[in-house]
Amino acid sequence: MSADTGVDEARPQVGPEVPELRVESVSVRFGGIRALDDVSFAVQPGSVHALIGPNGAGKSSCFNVICGVYKPTSGGVQLGDTALTGLPPHRLAGLGIGRSFQNIALSQHSTVLDNVMLGRHVLTRGGFLAGGLRVPWVVREQRVHARRAAAICEFLGIADRLHSRVDALPYGVAKLVDMARALAVEPRVLLLDEPAAGLNAAETAQMASTIRDLRDELGISVLLVEHDMGLVMGIADRVSVLDFGRLIADGPPEDVQNDPEVIKAYLGTGDDEES
Ligand SMILES: Nc1ncnc2c1ncn2[C@@H]1O[C@H](COP(=O)(O)OP(=O)(O)O)[C@@H](O)[C@H]1O
Numbered sequence: 001m002s003a004d005t006g007v008d009e010a011r012p013q014v015g016p017e018v019p020e021l022r023v024e025s026v027s028v029r030f031g032g033i034r035a036l037d038d039v040s041f042a043v044q045p046g047s048v049h050a051l052i053g054p055n056g057a058g059k060s061s062c063f064n065v066i067c068g069v070y071k072p073t074s075g076g077v078q079l080g081d082t083a084l085t086g087l088p089p090h091r092l093a094g095l096g097i098g099r100s101f102q103n104i105a106l107s108q109h110s111t112v113l114d115n116v117m118l119g120r121h122v123l124t125r126g127g128f129l130a131g132g133l134r135v136p137w138v139v140r141e142q143r144v145h146a147r148r149a150a151a152i153c154e155f156l157g158i159a160d161r162l163h164s165r166v167d168a169l170p171y172g173v174a175k176l177v178d179m180a181r182a183l184a185v186e187p188r189v190l191l192l193d194e195p196a197a198g199l200n201a202a203e204t205a206q207m208a209s210t211i212r213d214l215r216d217e218l219g220i221s222v223l224l225v226e227h228d229m230g231l232v233m234g235i236a237d238r239v240s241v242l243d244f245g246r247l248i249a250d251g252p253p254e255d256v257q258n259d260p261e262v263i264k265a266y267l268g269t270g271d272d273e274e275s
């Protein structure tokens with residue numbers, strides 16, 4: 001533990017307790033469209049919870065409500081005893097909500113390390129301008145954060161890419177950099193929107209094993225928004241299924257997989273062959 005920053009460099013910065021994340025009776029309307037209709041589910045601490053459903057089911061809308069991008073028409077989101085609804089995204093990061101982006105939102109011309117360091121700005125006292133002034137304690141703080149950023153990249157198996165520019169990386173590696181940036185805020189709950197979209201079979205298998213490691217080694221909760229039911233069945237502890245904005249199933253993967261309404265929802269769209 002560094003006396004300067006309170007940052008433990010070697011260990012993941014997971015608090016003693018990871019709170020339950022609860023989506024409570026959330027509805028979202030866009031004009032006449034009901035993107036979400038009275039949806040409730042809970043993400044248990046330290047679990048992988050998948051939110052799946054055919055295209056247009058409301059998965060991204062739900063993700064955007066949880067991370068503060070959309071305001072629900074009614075209902076709300078709780079992290080333990082804290083109401084998240086209405087808080088701006090940077091406050092959510094401070095409370096331990098990390099997120100990835102469906103279309104990678106990295107600075108393409110910067111290095112992997114610089115991108116992950118940007119993710120840490122919510123945890124830095126000095127900020128990057130002060131870092132440029134080379135005030136000694138700020139320089140020390142930056143060094144601690146750089147080591148932690150490197151440790152996160154090592155955890156994800158991309159330590160050899162620390163000094164590569166993002167635009168020089170294969171897509172699958174860039175996805176892991178986006179995840180490293182999300183982990184840089186030391187989240188207690190990590191929201192991943194379609195992390196396997198656009199990945200080939202080998203990259204998808206690696207992503208699945210990385211998500212398992214997040215749960216098993218960091219102890220954080222992962223809410224995995226995925227289009228592909230097949231992918232999540234192997235790694236999720238619990239699965240919630242949306243169809244036309246409604247929650248049609250919520251339970252362990254083996255139950256959900258055999259649920260007639262879920263099978264009907266997927267067969268009805270022809271989506272089951274994708275990704
Ligand atoms: N910003 C928006 N404005 C208008 N309609 C939207 C918006 N976001 C989503 N929708 C609509 O809400 C429904 C659910 O979309 P979405 O949440 O993106 O589903 P999914 O991620 O499951 O494919 C769709 O009918 C979509 O067209």
Ligand SMILES: [Mg+2]
Pocket residue numbers: 059060061
């Ligand atoms: Mg979506």
